Amino acid sequence: MDALSFFTPMTAVLIFAGVTVGIVFGAIPGMTATMAVAVCLPMTYGLNIDNSLSLLLALYVGGISGGLVPAILVNIPGTPSSIMTTMDGHPMAKKGEAERALKIGIVPSLFGGLFSATVLFFFAPPLADLAIKFSYVEKFLIILFALTIIASLSKNLLTGIFSGVLGIWLSLVGTYDINNGGNGETRLMFGWMEGFLSDGFSLLSVLIGLFGLSVLLAEAEKGVPAEATSQFKLSGAKTFSLSVFKGQIGNLIRSASIGTFVGLLPGIGGSAASVLAYTQQKNLSKAPEKMGTGVPEGVIASEASNNGLTGGALIPLVSLGIPGDSTTAVMIGAFTLQGLQLGPLFIGEHLETWDMMVINLFLANLVMFAIMFFAIRHIVKIIQVPKYLLYPVIVVMCTVGAYSANSGIMFDVWTFLLFGLFGYFGQKMGLEVTPLIIGFILGKDAEIYFVKSIESYGSLWIFFTKSPIAMALWGLIAVSLAYSIHNIRKAARRGKQDAAP
Amino acid sequence: MSRGPEFLRLSIEFDRSHLFFPYIVTGILLALLVLIAALRGPAFIARLRAGGVGMLLPAPGFDHVRFFGSLGLIVVYFVAMDFFSDFAPNTGLSFLFTSIVFMAALSLLYVHGPTRRKLTLIAACSVGLPLVAWYAFTTFFNLTLP
Amino acid sequence: MKARLLGMCLALGAAVGVAAGPAGAADKPISGNLRIVIGSSSTGGDTYQNAAIVAEALSKKLGINAKVDAVGVSAAFAAVTRVSDGSTVMFFHDQSYLGHLLGLKGYPDIFKDLRIGPTVSINPGDAFVGAKDSKLKTIEDVIQACGKGERVRVAIQPGGVSEVYYGALKNAVGIRFPGKEGNLVSVKTGSQGDKNQLLFDRQAEVIHGSVQANEQYTRLPAEDQKAMRFLWLPSPSSTISQANPEGMGATGRDELLKFTSPNVHVTLDGKADFTFDKEFFFLYNKKMDPKAVAYLDKALSDIFAEGKVQVTLKKAFFIPNFHPSKEAAVYLKKKAEQSKALIAATR
Known part of the structure; x- marks a missing residue:
């Protein structure tokens, strides 16, 4: 059977359309790959399974990739997984290197996507067996590991950690969800708030409020100076060339692997991938103090890992029947409605569908690269749009995103405003937005796995003795903390030296 | 499996388990707050004494009209969007109309030295974008909009 | 100048809006867009799938645009409580009354605060x-x-x-x-x-x-x-x-x-076995127009009479189980009483 026999003109159209729509969803702040897949799911009812998957996988790849556009151009992450892209991508854009930053971003995106598709194809079943070695305890330690990263991302250690813990606290507001094994009780709020706050604050609203609206308010305070946009030149001193990837092969492979690994662990949100990859790069970088000021290696780490996630998240889906992230969770619906059952025997029983999925994933990544490569020179013009036109557009699109994030809830729109104000005033008082959002993303998972571990084992001892994996994770946490403390002290010493003469 | 040393043993009552982790996090948060106050507080108070309450007021050059105007417009936009959605539920028409008005108003608030050309641009943008967004999302993607 | 511009915007928008507005006929109690909110926030779960299958059938039958929104329990109850004109309905399963019986927050008494719609299907899995x-x-x-x-x-x-x-x-x-x-x-x-x-x-x-x-x-x-x-x-x-x-x-x-009663026994009272079907049904606003209720009942009974939806449901391992709203209300009330007794016995 020819593996390419499934390929028809229809497939090509679906992949092309899927990637394009996905990129648009990813690029609109507040809209994500998950939403792109969810809104297009009903369109697949009329298609056969091969065509359905072509469309959905293309949407997935496009949605994950599109997030870098607003992250680089306007400093608003298009999706939660592109938060780390803002760290170096936007400073590059400010230096007049927007086009270069976007081009640097899509190469590791392509690499991460192809890397994870390859891993998916060759190693899905053994990696699924690895994934089930991670129980509550190990998953909690992975999240703890990701949280230690807050230390190395902080501008000021104390306020950075405070911001991170505040993010965790905010994520816990609402109901202890029975769908996660909670008891359905509300906490950290007053009784009269139950009518609207039971579901807590929606991540997307918080994200675009903190990153989008607070910046708009800060600009409004300054009177939205008309000349401000002109500081963004379209082409700066440096133009894109592949030579920036010299010496970055290690970064590419490591970041893509981290993305794939995080993807393959069910129950650990995909956004953790780029956070982990970015900070590991910072810890191992030759010039860690430059990370965050607009260096390509930061963009490379973030983008390689968030596309590395895609293949990873499909591993537990096809070999355990359990989704690896929120987007693959939506895809389950497409399989069941087609009467196709996922689980440990899926690959063996549906070899053709399986081959087709992997080929689709490869093609979607290549198409994504081609579309982005040619579209970048047009996309980049967004930053030349005068602010009095651009800002209203951003608010309206963010509003659509906030409202649609949970299929039409007005409170999520208010959350967007609330966190815009919170971010605006908070930043005046030294609050750090990135640690806060990382804490917010990881907080709920940390709670579930921490509390459930104790419920199962009745002791904190288990966190240290559960398995060799747990002990290895403690080792990683220690090394990561040591590195960040070392880097912070080094930076402080350098700061003093600079100040002394 | 061993439960380890006595002092690490712990059990959580399910009915109260929703408070366990929030209490820990609240505790850490308060501890950090105390630490920050202890380390930064004295310097802050000293600065406050030196500079008086003046330093808490907005810096010179604070654009009151644009700042509070933006906030006000956003609040009115959200309230109106929610209010009008009851007249034509699930059609997104409320979103369409309120967005057109909101975008035009916010652009007019932000624009410096309006010229005919700028105003034409604003009009085109304020009508065009909500229309395209509304049409694409409700018709093509079947999204629910207010 | 500014005022003129604003006026222009409004006029243009209004013209387009009217042209594209819903062309619903007034004699039909439900037309245009029907929003079906479900008590689950997952679009990969069985509630979404059953709702989607039914929504698709309703859209075709009535020439409307039925759309499933996975908003989750509390938002779904809030939406269906707020909108009474039949343009928003809820779709969920036995959890909707069990949550209330088990004393969970955010669950109203559906038999008192809402109106029970027709049952549609069972997930026997x-x-x-x-x-x-x-x-x-x-x-x-x-x-x-x-x-x-x-x-x-x-x-x-x-x-x-x-x-x-x-x-x-x-x-x-x-x-x-x-x-x-x-x-x-x-x-x-x-x-x-x-x-x-x-x-x-x-x-x-x-x-x-x-x-x-x-x-x-x-x-x-x-x-x-x-x-x-x-x-x-x-x-x-x-x-x-x-x-x-x-x-x-x-x-x-x-x-x-082989794994079901009467081939295995989990006794309820020493004589009969306990069995339970997880059933999916509609929930309406208390004040929804009886005409709209009847209209949806009629539409669904026609859909099930045609028999195509059964094939789709069974393909996804769901069991068709249509009962018009009146029957459904009586039946579910009885089922809730039984569950209540069981919960009381084991607590």
Whole structure:
């Protein structure tokens, strides 16, 4: 059977359309790959399974990739997984290197996507067996590991950690969800708030409020100076060339692997991938103090890992029947409605569908690269749009995103405003937005796995003795903390030296 | 499996388990707050004494009209969007109309030295974008909009 | 200038809006867009799938645009309570009244505060599953083990259908071996992945799973850490026997029937067996126009009379189960009373 026999003109159209729509969803702040897949799911009812998957996988790849556009151009992450892209991508854009930053971003995106598709194809079943070695305890330690990263991302250690813990606290507001094994009780709020706050604050609203609206308010305070946009030149001193990837092969492979690994662990949100990859790069970088000021290696780490996630998240889906992230969770619906059952025997029983999925994933990544490569020179013009036109557009699109994030809830729109104000005033008082959002993303998972571990084992001892994996994770946490403390002290010493003469 | 040393043993009552982790996090948060106050507080108070309450007021050059105007417009936009959605539920028409008005108003608030050309641009943008967004999302993607 | 511009914007917008507005006929109680909110925030779960299948059929039948929104429990109740003109309806399953009976926050009394719509389908796939290499090979083994004083841990999701199954099993242990029901303990957890994981870690002897999600695991060789076996399907054999003969995956319908009452027994009162169908139904605003209620009843009964929707449902291993709203209300009320008694007995 020819593996390419499934390929028809229809497939090509679906992949092309899927990637394009996905990129648009990813690029609109507040809209994500998950939403792109969810809104297009009903369109697949009329298609056969091969065509359905072509469309959905293309949407997935496009949605994950599109997030870098607003992250680089306007400093608003298009999706939660592109938060780390803002760290170096936007400073590059400010230096007049927007086009270069976007081009640097899509190469590791392509690499991460192809890397994870390859891993998916060759190693899905053994990696699924690895994934089930991670129980509550190990998953909690992975999240703890990701949280230690807050230390190395902080501008000021104390306020950075405070911001991170505040993010965790905010994520816990609402109901202890029975769908996660909670008891359905509300906490950290007053009784009269139950009518609207039971579901807590929606991540997307918080994200675009903190990153989008607070910046708009800060600009409004300054009177939205008309000349401000002109500081963004379209082409700066440096133009894109592949030579920036010299010496970055290690970064590419490591970041893509981290993305794939995080993807393959069910129950650990995909956004953790780029956070982990970015900070590991910072810890191992030759010039860690430059990370965050607009260096390509930061963009490379973030983008390689968030596309590395895609293949990873499909591993537990096809070999355990359990989704690896929120987007693959939506895809389950497409399989069941087609009467196709996922689980440990899926690959063996549906070899053709399986081959087709992997080929689709490869093609979607290549198409994504081609579309982005040619579209970048047009996309980049967004930053030349005068602010009095651009800002209203951003608010309206963010509003659509906030409202649609949970299929039409007005409170999520208010959350967007609330966190815009919170971010605006908070930043005046030294609050750090990135640690806060990382804490917010990881907080709920940390709670579930921490509390459930104790419920199962009745002791904190288990966190240290559960398995060799747990002990290895403690080792990683220690090394990561040591590195960040070392880097912070080094930076402080350098700061003093600079100040002394 | 061993439960380890006595002092690490712990059990959580399910009915109260929703408070366990929030209490820990609240505790850490308060501890950090105390630490920050202890380390930064004295310097802050000293600065406050030196500079008086003046330093808490907005810096010179604070654009009151644009700042509070933006906030006000956003609040009115959200309230109106929610209010009008009851007249034509699930059609997104409320979103369409309120967005057109909101975008035009916010652009007019932000624009410096309006010229005919700028105003034409604003009009085109304020009508065009909500229309395209509304049409694409409700018709093509079947999204629910207010 | 500014005013003129604003006026221009409004006029233009209004013109377009009117042109594109819903062209609904006034004589139809429901036209244009119908929003179906579901009590689950997942678009991959069984509630969404059943709702989507029904929405698709309704759209075609009535020439409307029925759209499923996975907003989650509290937002769904809020939406259907707020909108009374029939443009928003809710779709959910037995959880909607069980949540209230179990005292969960955010669950109104659906029989008092809402109006019960028609039932549509059953998901017969809920199952209790154990590890293949465990010595507990049937649900009877589980009951006997508890009777002998061994502790058996069951992984369930708290506060819902899952908890009722667990309550029924506990009740059965108590009837068979009075005083021993304490040996059956629950491990409260969330997603299917977490429940499977508890079984892989041997932190639970039994988990609440489903035919759809766990069938392939039951076909793994016993030496595989992931291998499972079915112990009990709470749906009665009268329901399962309506499924397609192929059953699910490589496990045929007749094989599945072996795990249902009357082939296995989880007693309710010493005489009859406990059985439970997880049913999907509509919930309406209390004040929804009776004409609209009748209109939807009629549309659904026509759809089911045509028979196409049954094929779609069965293909996804759901059992068609249409009852117009009046019948459904009486039936569900009775079912809720029974569940209430069971919950009271095991608490």
